[in-house]
Amino acid sequence: MKVKQSRIKWRWGVENIKNRSIRAYLLLESLITLALLSVLVGTVLTEITRSRTQENIENQQIEALSVARMAVDSQMSSLSLNGATIKVVHSPTKIFISNHGEELLELERED
Numbered sequence: 001m002k003v004k005q006s007r008i009k010w011r012w013g014v015e016n017i018k019n020r021s022i023r024a025y026l027l028l029e030s031l032i033t034l035a036l037l038s039v040l041v042g043t044v045l046t047e048i049t050r051s052r053t054q055e056n057i058e059n060q061q062i063e064a065l066s067v068a069r070m071a072v073d074s075q076m077s078s079l080s081l082n083g084a085t086i087k088v089v090h091s092p093t094k095i096f097i098s099n100h101g102e103e104l105l106e107l108e109r110e111d
Helices: 002-073
Strands: 078-081 084-089 094-099 100-107
Touching: 002 078, 002 084, 002 094, 002 100
Parallel strands: none
Antiparallel strands: 078 084, 084 094, 094 100
């Protein structure tokens, strides 16, 4: 009987080690999956933020060009509208258009 008991105890010990090993592998896989998911989510959020920033810059440029067109069409030397401050400078051959001191356009006149 002692031999049977020792085999049974040994067998239970092996099963216990196997269960612990399986749990450890599951925990390791879970941690790796969580790390990968975190990296993917971080990358997606970073790209979304970058895309929105780029879109805001482009919208501001579009707005500035629209205001500049209004200023040129109405022959005004300066116009402030929707956050854009447009100044139009006429020279004999060119028209310079700037927004907040930065040059937007330089147009040549056709006469």
